[in-house]
Amino acid sequence: MNKNLLEEILKKLKKKGCDEADIVFAEDSTISSSSRLGKIEKTEVSEVKEIGIRAIINKKQSIVSSTNIEEKNIDNLVEKVVEMAKVVPMDKFCGLANKNEIEKFPKFNNADLNLCDPYKPSIKEINENVQELENSALENKKIINSEGAELSFSQVKYKVMASNGFSTEIKKTHSDYIIAVLAGNSNSMERAYDYKSKVFFNDLGNFKKVGQKVSVDAIKKLNSKKIKTCKSDVIFDSKISSSLLSNLFSACNASSIIKGTSFLKSKKGEKIFKDGINIVDDPHMKKRLRSKFFDAEGITTQKKNLVEDGTLKFFFNCLSTARQLDDKPSGHASRSVSSIPNASYTNLYLEKGKYKIKDMIKSMKKGLLITELMGSSINYSNGDYSRGASGFWIENGEILFPVSEITVAGNLNKIFSELIPADDLKFNFGVNAPSVLVENMTLGGI
Numbered sequence: 001m002n003k004n005l006l007e008e009i010l011k012k013l014k015k016k017g018c019d020e021a022d023i024v025f026a027e028d029s030t031i032s033s034s035s036r037l038g039k040i041e042k043t044e045v046s047e048v049k050e051i052g053i054r055a056i057i058n059k060k061q062s063i064v065s066s067t068n069i070e071e072k073n074i075d076n077l078v079e080k081v082v083e084m085a086k087v088v089p090m091d092k093f094c095g096l097a098n099k100n101e102i103e104k105f106p107k108f109n110n111a112d113l114n115l116c117d118p119y120k121p122s123i124k125e126i127n128e129n130v131q132e133l134e135n136s137a138l139e140n141k142k143i144i145n146s147e148g149a150e151l152s153f154s155q156v157k158y159k160v161m162a163s164n165g166f167s168t169e170i171k172k173t174h175s176d177y178i179i180a181v182l183a184g185n186s187n188s189m190e191r192a193y194d195y196k197s198k199v200f201f202n203d204l205g206n207f208k209k210v211g212q213k214v215s216v217d218a219i220k221k222l223n224s225k226k227i228k229t230c231k232s233d234v235i236f237d238s239k240i241s242s243s244l245l246s247n248l249f250s251a252c253n254a255s256s257i258i259k260g261t262s263f264l265k266s267k268k269g270e271k272i273f274k275d276g277i278n279i280v281d282d283p284h285m286k287k288r289l290r291s292k293f294f295d296a297e298g299i300t301t302q303k304k305n306l307v308e309d310g311t312l313k314f315f316f317n318c319l320s321t322a323r324q325l326d327d328k329p330s331g332h333a334s335r336s337v338s339s340i341p342n343a344s345y346t347n348l349y350l351e352k353g354k355y356k357i358k359d360m361i362k363s364m365k366k367g368l369l370i371t372e373l374m375g376s377s378i379n380y381s382n383g384d385y386s387r388g389a390s391g392f393w394i395e396n397g398e399i400l401f402p403v404s405e406i407t408v409a410g411n412l413n414k415i416f417s418e419l420i421p422a423d424d425l426k427f428n429f430g431v432n433a434p435s436v437l438v439e440n441m442t443l444g445g446i
Contacts, residue, residue: 357424
């Protein structure tokens with residue numbers, strides 16, 4: 001769908017009485033394959049085109065979307081979205097950005113962020129790689145079963161055009177894999193997994209080595225033990241430590257602040273982490289999954305410290321929630337074709353610390369290295385935290401045995417205030433963190 005057609009839709013909406021309107025058009029092309037027990041289970045090639053139209057009339061907004069982009073259906077969508085906007089409840093905070101909010105910023109070239117992989121793998125290559133990923137794990141004789149492996153490559157084109165003059169086109173790629181296998185012996189059976197997301201396909205790594213490592217990780221967990229309920233220091237491995245940042249984001253989302261359901265609602269400008277802790281949201285990193293020069297509402301994005309030297313600096317918002325809080329737009333609006341804008345992070349990460357993970361382990365008299373989390377019971381109103389976990393028990397600086405079927409519990413206020421980062425930060429996802437040490441958490445066991 002070209003620019004002229006989007007302009008025509010906006011003109012039709014204006015003629016029908018819309019005060020403001022915007023359109024999102026997306027084209028998604030995906031190749032994916034899955035393998036289980038050495039055989040290709042499913043190969044898919046899909047191409048989806050979808051359009052979303054938002055209309056705002058007298059501070060009433062509605063949105064419609066469809067994968068049918070024929071002209072007749074587009075006209076029907078225009079009629080439908082206008083009629084819906086006339087009858088929905090008023091929202092005095094809805095609306096597009098003012099022209100001066102989007103016109104005063106310099107023009108950016110999205111290509112500068114290097115978000116599109118020029119290499120497109122073939123179906124054959126995807127199939128061969130996903131089999132290599134799984135088979136390299138299955139070659140280990142202690143691996144007794146597999147939940148399978150999946151590999152995909154996607155290319156997405158977005159076009160956004162709004163009645164306030166905002167217009168952009170973005171082309172992005174992303175590649176992903178996931179693998180999970182089970183090791184077993186006469187005493188136990190344990191699962192290990194790995195997954196990764198990258199902008200460039202070849203940055204996913206060596207599939208054979210990934211599979212081999214997953215098999216070793218599963219075997220290490222065999223003959224796991226249960227431990228008695230106790231208080232203990234805990235290390236969250238870098239594979240799962242980013243979940244704590246996801247918890248932080250949820251508590252720092254302006255919508256939660258507005259509802260009064262966040263334990264951080266009155267903490268902006270206050271110290272919530274140790275001195276020297278910085279948590280960064282950087283939308284301008286090259287070859288990163290969530291990089292962008294402006295958000296879904298045309299507000300220019302900026303690198304910002306969510307936490308600077310331990311102090312909470314801002315709440316994530318979109319235009320609507322910024323207006324409700326009488327705050328400045330933070331440049332974090334995100335949306336799909338079928339949704340109105342809401343706040344989201346870009347490339348959110350905890351800066352690495354100065355300690356090596358092996359030194360953290362050596363420093364522990366007794367403690368737990370957590371390598372997997374499951375389930376979740378988190379009360380964002382007061383910060384109470386409880387999750388199922390498994391990992392490895394440490395005594396006198398040595399890993400002694402694997403541990404499973406435990407619960408790790410605490411309070412996010414305390415976890416954040418005592419967290420110590422290691423130096424093993426890697427960027428494999430939208431949210432990234434190094435391993436972190438948290439002292440004196442409750443471990444629920446037998």
